[in-house]
Amino acid sequence: MMIKSIKAQEVLDSRGNPTVETEITLTSGAKGRAIVPSGASTGEREAAELRDGDKTRFFGKGVLKAVANVNSDIADALCGKKINDQRELDTIMINLDGTPNKSKLGANAILSVSLAYAKACANKKEEALFQHLAQQDKYVLPVPCMNVINGGVHADNNIDFQEFMIAPHNAPNFETAIRMGIETFHSLKKVLQAKGYNTAVGDEGGFAPNLKSNEEAIEVILEAITAAGYVPGKDISICLDPASSEMWKENKYHFFKSDGSYKSSEEMVAIWEDWINKYPIVLLEDGMAENDWKGWQILTEKLGDKVELVGDDIFCTNAKILQEGIDKKVANSILIKLNQIGTLSETIDTMKLAKDNGYNCFVSHRSGETEDTTIADFTVALGAGHLKTGSGCRSERISKFNQLLRIERILGDKAEFAGIKTFKNQYVC
CATH class of the missing domain: 3.20.20.120 (Enolase-like C-terminal domain)
Incomplete structure (x- = not known):
């Protein structure tokens, strides 16, 4: 599954706070789009959500840095390369980030790409997402x-x-x-x-x-x-x-x-x-x-x-x-x-x-x-x-x-x- 393009943008969640949306297009023309949610009651050891911290914009909750990481570092690492499966794609991003909690690129950036890719692959196979991800027969x-x-x-x-x-x-x-x-x-x-x-x-x-x-x-x-x-x-x-x-x-x-x-x-x-x-x-x-x-x-x-x-x-x-x-x-x-x-x-x-x-x-x-x-x-x-x-x-x-x-x-x-x-x-x- 070769990726043609990866494009992210800042959108809003149910609280009106910014979050990351990513769309992936495969060379076949199949597309997949995913939006990442955000928690209020969060565990101390959760993967790190990357926020901008600019208090003049969305009171510091903007995600332009995470979006930029998708559109630059992650896109550069994945576009134009043959990706054999979901695990290979996810491993490339994990290694690219290089931190224990995904704090460099942001877990919100990485997850948006991970899910968008799964959807693109399902669409390429003309399957529903649940069929593409199925882990059991029943x-x-x-x-x-x-x-x-x-x-x-x-x-x-x-x-x-x-x-x-x-x-x-x-x-x-x-x-x-x-x-x-x-x-x-x-x-x-x-x-x-x-x-x-x-x-x-x-x-x-x-x-x-x-x-x-x-x-x-x-x-x-x-x-x-x-x-x-x-x-x-x-x-x-x-x-x-x-x-x-x-x-x-x-x-x-x-x-x-x-x-x-x-x-x-x-x-x-x-x-x-x-x-x-x-x-x-x-x-x-x-x-x-x-x-x-x-x-x-x-x-x-x-x-x-x-x-x-x-x-x-x-x-x-x-x-x-x-x-x-x-x-x-x-x-x-x-x-x-x-x-x-x-x-x-x-x-x-x-x-x-x-x-x-x-x-x-x-x-x-x-x-x-x-x-x-x-x-x-x-x-x-x-x-x-x-x-x-x-x-x-x-x-x-x-x-x-x-x-x-x-x-x-x-x-x-x-x-x-x-x-x-x-x-x-x-x-x-």
Whole structure:
């Protein structure tokens, strides 16, 4: 696959912040275009996103340097050369950057090229992206884990925990599952309105009310599931991402938005144990902070046989860090964010390592998203079984759901819906 041209430009994400878009044209004429998202709640060991730092332009968040790196150094290294496959392309860029975290060229620059190339190759073969990337014989459509209540750094309210999600798993197909989720989302709006709560939404499209407690978020969601005509735990269960690293302060967990209290690692684990015993929770992401490895070990020992424990900030989609977690018996699942590691090949390597060691893979968007639907195809291609990409509104989130609906229609009876078997050690009613 010889590359004819690589052209990048600065575009905007869902927060109105600049990001990188790259278009690749192969000598065959096939094209591929990709836009890179950006996170707000980020792990310390994520691949480095390159920003300009010029405070007179987008308050320092411009990405003209990353764009220039694509149009010069990366284009010079790749254009006019025969590239045998995705891994060769990604390796050339990794070596060209030469840093452990892609800080020279920028992970945002590198990933935009990596994904654009994959799309160009799929278009050359006249295949859908999920077909081009497929890593298994059977296609699985994911359970949509929908972030219906936002808190933490994703919303201006009094909820400490970042994401309260619903997982509509008791469905024959993705189309039905997403309908169940949307119906519950709209029912939740009515439940919140009836209680006199605000129904404005946060960064990811979930509601962001001020509630009486963090736990009330679970209770109003359960009420909404019932109001939509479904049975909590049987039809729709709950997933949580408290983003505990954002609460980690002086080796304790600071409930900075509610009561200002501090909790030890043991006390934090006790909260999760209590909630999981009381509520139909099937997944807990980042239940402990990225630097609290001891806390993660306690959490895994206590709850690893009851619920899927997903490591996000602690692993950063990085195979080397994941291996450390496997060795230390930390978590039983990993969150997958392409821009945490910076290339398609490295992401696939991390997922293979996870699966080979019995860990689940949970694919995720970022809070600063775009209309790019790559992760929808990627989730199906890799058979991850569950995906989080927002809530029941905001088009940059819904676009991924719409792409999954298209994929399901393309596949017909060749598609299988993941359902409850997606979640490790399901704890349901």
